[in-house]
Amino acid sequence: MISQTLIERLTNARLVTVFTGAGVSAESGVATFRAQGGLWSKFKPEELANLDAFLANPQMVWEWYQARREVVLNAEPNEGHRAIASLEEFVPHVSVVTQNIDGLHTEAGSSEVIELHGNIRKNFCQNCGKRHDNLEILTEHHIPSCSCGGNIRPDVVWFGELLPATAIELAEKRAKECNILFSVGTSSVVWPAAGLPLLALDSGAYVVEINPEQTPLTRHAHESIRATSGEVMPEITRLLREMRIPSELSK
Numbered sequence: 001m002i003s004q005t006l007i008e009r010l011t012n013a014r015l016v017t018v019f020t021g022a023g024v025s026a027e028s029g030v031a032t033f034r035a036q037g038g039l040w041s042k043f044k045p046e047e048l049a050n051l052d053a054f055l056a057n058p059q060m061v062w063e064w065y066q067a068r069r070e071v072v073l074n075a076e077p078n079e080g081h082r083a084i085a086s087l088e089e090f091v092p093h094v095s096v097v098t099q100n101i102d103g104l105h106t107e108a109g110s111s112e113v114i115e116l117h118g119n120i121r122k123n124f125c126q127n128c129g130k131r132h133d134n135l136e137i138l139t140e141h142h143i144p145s146c147s148c149g150g151n152i153r154p155d156v157v158w159f160g161e162l163l164p165a166t167a168i169e170l171a172e173k174r175a176k177e178c179n180i181l182f183s184v185g186t187s188s189v190v191w192p193a194a195g196l197p198l199l200a201l202d203s204g205a206y207v208v209e210i211n212p213e214q215t216p217l218t219r220h221a222h223e224s225i226r227a228t229s230g231e232v233m234p235e236i237t238r239l240l241r242e243m244r245i246p247s248e249l250s251k
Contacts, residue, residue, distance in 0.1 A: 001225060001232065007239050009180055009206050015093045017178040018084050019196050023185025023211065024229045025100045027078040030071055050159040054126065058151045062143035065154045069120055069138055077108035080184070080229030083237045085109035090240045095174040099186060099193050101156050114171050116163050116193050118156035125150045168192065175200040184210045184229045188217040197221070 010016065043064070047053060054061045077085075085108045087094045096110045101120045105113045123132040127150020137144055137152065144152045157163055171193075175181060181200035188194045188209075197207050197217050209221040210232045218224045225232055 001227065002235055002239055003223060006180075006206075006208060006223060007236070007243060010087075010090060010236070010240060011243060013091050013179040015095065015174070015178045016087060016091045016180045016182070017095045017097060017174045017196075017200065017205075018087070018182045018184060019175075019186065019193075020084070020096065020098045020100060020105070020184045020229070021186025021188075021190075022100065024078075024080050024098075025075075025102050025104060026185070027080055027228060027230045028075040028102075028104055030075050030100075030102050030104070046159055049156075051126075051161070054151070054153055054158075058153075059143050062151075062153075063141065065120065065156075066139075066141055072102045072104075072120055073138060075102065075104065077104045078230050080233045081105055081108035081110075083233035084184075084229070086237045087233075087240075090237070090244070095178070097171040097174060097193075097196060099190065114167050114174070116157075116167050116171060118154070118164070120154055120156055122155040123152050124155050126153045127151070163192065171196060172199060175205070176203040178203075178205050180206045180208065182208050182210060183217055183221070184233070186211070186215070187213075188215040 048061050048064050081104050084096060088111060095112045095114065096105045097114045097116065098105055099117050101117050103119050103121045121138060123137055124130060125132065125146035125148060128146060128148045130146055132146065132152045146152055175196045176199060178200055181197055183197045198220065201207050201220060207221045209215065209217050209224040210227065210229055212226055212228055
């Protein structure tokens with residue numbers, strides 16, 4: 001399943017960029033954005049995840065995100081998250097670019113995590129922009145107010161909003177500079193994020209897709225592995241470890 005070419009390229013890589021999507025979080029029990037059930041199943045995400053909905057009914061939107069936060073706060077990084085973080089043992093620089101908002105890559109120990117769509121564990125005031133990242137807010141079911149009187153909202157990108165400029169600029173930089181780009185657990189249909197692997201290809205990177213399903217990226221990737229992150233990434237780090245042992249014994 002894992003090619004010798006990929007392992008050899010990893011041993012010589014200076015920068016590896018790992019681009020992740022909802023499939024990675026799903027292995028930790030975090031439902032995809034459109035799969036939230038229960039009371040909220042009668043709503044389309046587009047009806048709640050936008051500024052107009054928040055301004056019209058901030059309490060309802062806050063409660064929806066609190067239901068999602070409850071799942072996230074009870075989730076733990078899975079084998080895929082941990083193996084991605086472990087790549088730092090073998091590569092001088094590993095950059096994780098994620099569309100996920102759960103913060104699990106950081107919890108797993110990845111040093112550089114670029115969050116394109118924000119982080120559901122963080123908040124700011126819609127009125128004045130002040131940060132409100134205290135943990136108590138994450139379990140508060142009545143929408144809290146800022147000292148300026150404005151409503152506090154989750155620090156996530158809503159429909160109609162642009163991706164954070166600093167995040168997308170750094171993500172594009174890492175895509176252009178990397179020797180290898182992994183596209184892991186993402187459908188490769190949400191733009192502009194879906195363009196990052198193609199940007200890496202154009203810049204000469206070796207692109208590897210890891211996904212149980214075929215995606216629009218499949219025909220462009222150098223390798224496409226039909227499996228989950230939790231199956232493939234630990235195997236990659238195991239093979240890298242095995243390659244390193246003989247060289248250490250020969251010293």
